[in-house]
Amino acid sequence: MTTVLIRLMLLFGGLSMLAFGGGSGVLPDMQRASVDHYHWLTNKEFLDMFAISRAQPGPGSLIVVLIGLKAAGLTGAMLSFAAMFAPPSVLVFAVARFWHRAAATAWRQVVERALAPVAVGLTFASGLALMRQTEHGLVPWGVSAISAALFSFTNINPLLLLAGGAAVLLLAGT
Amino acid sequence: MGNRATGQASLWSLFTSFVRIGMAAFGGGLAAWTRREIVEERGWLDDRQFLSGYALSQLIPGATNVNLAVFIGAQMRGLAGAVACFLGLTAPPVLLTLVIGYFYLHSQSHATGAWVSPVLAGMGAVAIGLSLGTGVRLGRHIRGMIPIAVTTIVSLSIGVFDYSLVHVLLVMMPLSLVLAWATRSR
Numbered sequence: 001m002t003t004v005l006i007r008l009m010l011l012f013g014g015l016s017m018l019a020f021g022g023g024s025g026v027l028p029d030m031q032r033a034s035v036d037h038y039h040w041l042t043n044k045e046f047l048d049m050f051a052i053s054r055a056q057p058g059p060g061s062l063i064v065v066l067i068g069l070k071a072a073g074l075t076g077a078m079l080s081f082a083a084m085f086a087p088p089s090v091l092v093f094a095v096a097r098f099w100h101r102a103a104a105t106a107w108r109q110v111v112e113r114a115l116a117p118v119a120v121g122l123t124f125a126s127g128l129a130l131m132r133q134t135e136h137g138l139v140p141w142g143v144s145a146i147s148a149a150l151f152s153f154t155n156i157n158p159l160l161l162l163a164g165g166a167a168v169l170l171l172a173g174t
Numbered sequence: 175m176g177n178r179a180t181g182q183a184s185l186w187s188l189f190t191s192f193v194r195i196g197m198a199a200f201g202g203g204l205a206a207w208t209r210r211e212i213v214e215e216r217g218w219l220d221d222r223q224f225l226s227g228y229a230l231s232q233l234i235p236g237a238t239n240v241n242l243a244v245f246i247g248a249q250m251r252g253l254a255g256a257v258a259c260f261l262g263l264t265a266p267p268v269l270l271t272l273v274i275g276y277f278y279l280h281s282q283s284h285a286t287g288a289w290v291s292p293v294l295a296g297m298g299a300v301a302i303g304l305s306l307g308t309g310v311r312l313g314r315h316i317r318g319m320i321p322i323a324v325t326t327i328v329s330l331s332i333g334v335f336d337y338s339l340v341h342v343l344l345v346m347m348p349l350s351l352v353l354a355w356a357t358r359s360r
Contacts, residue, residue, distance in 0.1 A: 016235065016236055017235050017236075018235060019235045019236055019237070048278065049275070049278075052271070052274055052275065052278060053271060059204075059237035059239060059240055059264075059267075060237070061237050062267055062268065062271050065268055065271045065272060065275065066271060066275045066278075069272065069275045069276070069279065070275075070279060074272070077272060077275070081264075081268055085236070085237070085240060085260075085264065087236070088234055088235050088236025088237070088240070088241055089236065089240065089241070089244045089256070089260055091234050091235075091236075092230075092231065092234050092236070092241045092244040092245050092248070092256075093244055093248050093253070093256050095230055095234065095245070096227075096230075096244065096245045096248035096249055096256070097248060097252075099226075099230070099245075099249070100248070100249055106358075109358070110351070110354045110355050110358055111226070111351065111354070112222055112223075112225075112226045113321075113354040113358075114347070114350040114351040114353070114354035114355075115225060115226045115229035115230070115350070116222060116225045116226065116229070116315065116316060116321065117316050117321035117322070117324035117325040117328070117350060118229050118324060118325075118328055118343070118346055118347060118350055119225045119226070119228045119229035119232070119312070120225065120309055120312045120313045120315075120316055120325045120328075120329075121324065121325040121326070121327065121328025121329045121332075121346075122228075122229070122232055122328060122329075122332070122339075123205060123228075123305060123306075123308050123309035123312060124305075124306060124309040124313075124325070124328075124329035124333060125328060125329050125330075125331075125332035125333035125339075126205075126305050126333070127302050127303075127305035127306035127309065127333070128306075128329065128330075128332075128333025128334055129332060129333045129336075130298075130301070130302045130305065131302050132333075132334070132336075140295060140296070140298075140299035141299075143296065143299040143300060143303065144299045144300070144302040144303040144306070145303065146303070147299070147300045147302075147303030147304060147307070148302075148303035148304075148306040148307045148310070149303075149307070150303075150307075151206070151303060151304050151307030151308070151310075151311075152306075152307040152310035152311060153310075158198070158206065158207065158210070158300075158304055159198065161300045161303070161304070162296075162297050162300045162301075164300070165296040165297055165299050165300035165303075166292075166293040166296035166297050166300075167296070168296055169292040169293070169295050169296030169299070170292050170293060170296065172292075173292070
């Protein structure tokens with residue numbers, strides 16, 4: 001059991017620092033290690049767990065909690081969570097403190113002006129990429145476009161949009 | 175770009191704000207919810223501060239929105255703030271995941287209801303819309319030919335032409351920095 005815990009910690013701790021751009025990039029490595037290499041779970045279970053973690057509020061990389069739970073029970077789940085989330089968080093914290101101290105400096109103003117257009121581009125990119133990844137038929141495409149427009153130009157509560165989108169697809173029977 | 179927001183926040187309000195953000199973002203759109211709560215509802219940060227936090231959170235490995243929560247908490251209240259935001263965003267979904275995972279692993283069939291998939295698809299489609307809408311809202315602050323060009327190139331190269339995030343950032347970040355430095359107000 002201790003061996004499994006150490007393996008979980010090393011696997012997810014290592015992958016956490018490679019998870020650039022969110023975390024979906026390390027999913028194939030996670031699958032290879034936990035299914036093919038360590039045999040903690042079957043491929044079907046991995047895919048089900050992926051769907052479950054995607055349906056959760058919160059980050060998609062919470063799949064590590066489920067992998068840990070299957071591999072080594074509650075201890076495995078908590079340890080996997082810590083291994084996946086602690087290292088990047090410590091790094092962000094260090095950057096944030098440094099950033100905070102640089103509040104009035106000229107270089108931070110320049111960096112902020114440089115980051116802004118990149119960040120807006122990334123926001124659009126994540127929407128566009130999701131649109132291409134998922135099988136987007138005409139109905140979901142319309143739902144995306146209409147909710148983008150409503151969210152951009154009105155103060156509508158996004159929960160209403162989510163409920164509406166779910167209802168539309170239920171009725172459309174896709 | 176408006177005044178610098180200098181909102182004060184208690185640890186409890188940071189925690190509960192991120193609980194709300196996390197629970198609201200079923201199916202995605204976390205950045206949209208975070209901006210709505212932190213910039214519009216609470217006024218803790220302005221759009222420029224939010225944007226730089228969001229971009230830095232993308233540059234650092236790890237889940238972007240967890241990084242953003244830690245970043246905002248650290249800016250507002252140091253270590254305790256970072257912990258409060260981190261726990262607020264992650265604790266409820268972790269508990270929920272554990273409960274669902276328990277039932278999943280202990281059910282024989284491993285079956286999930288058939289109605290779940292259109293509901294998830296619908297919410298996913300809206301989440302995509304929220305992401306694009308947040309881009310539109312944040313994009314109102316992007317003025318001038320050069321920043322608009324940078325935004326467009328980043329959006330299309332990753333979102334449409336499938337270049338990897340790392341490669342795009344490696345090229346566009348230095349470029350954007352040089353351009354911002356060259357066009358700084360004296």
